[in-house]
Amino acid sequence: MIQDAGWSGGQHRMTRPLSDDLRERVVAAVLGGESRRSAAKRFGISVSAAVKLLQRHRATGSVAPGKMGGHRKRVLEPHRAFIEARVRETPHLTLHGLKDELAARGVKVSHNAVWMFLRREGLSFKKNAVRP
DSSP: OOOOTTOOTTOOOOOOOOOHHHHHHHHHHHHTTOOHHHHHHHHTOOHHHHHHHHHHHHHHSOOOOOOOOOOOOOTTGGGHHHHHHHHHHOTTOOHHHHHHHHHHTTOOOOHHHHHHHHHHHTOOOOOOTTOO
């Protein structure tokens, strides 16, 4: 098996947005009558990138890249008072129990989201239902 010298293991490389100049040239070529496939080959980008560029241009009128990365907002933040009260009132409350109580209030979150919130806030909870 031949492997690219710059490629390591099964990890995917992070991509970066195409330059604005390249984006504009690809869109101009396609709007000028060239096919997306042909423009992609000429400018050295994938066909799917050319298609997506044209979709973005059609939808927004711009070829500027969308936002990359960032942080997801914390879904449990608005429910902090409820969670703190429940942990204080019911010291034997489990993660799954708290998750179920939140679900009953219409807050659908994963087990991990509850765990991360409690850890970040420094709140403790019962870790094992078998322990006295």
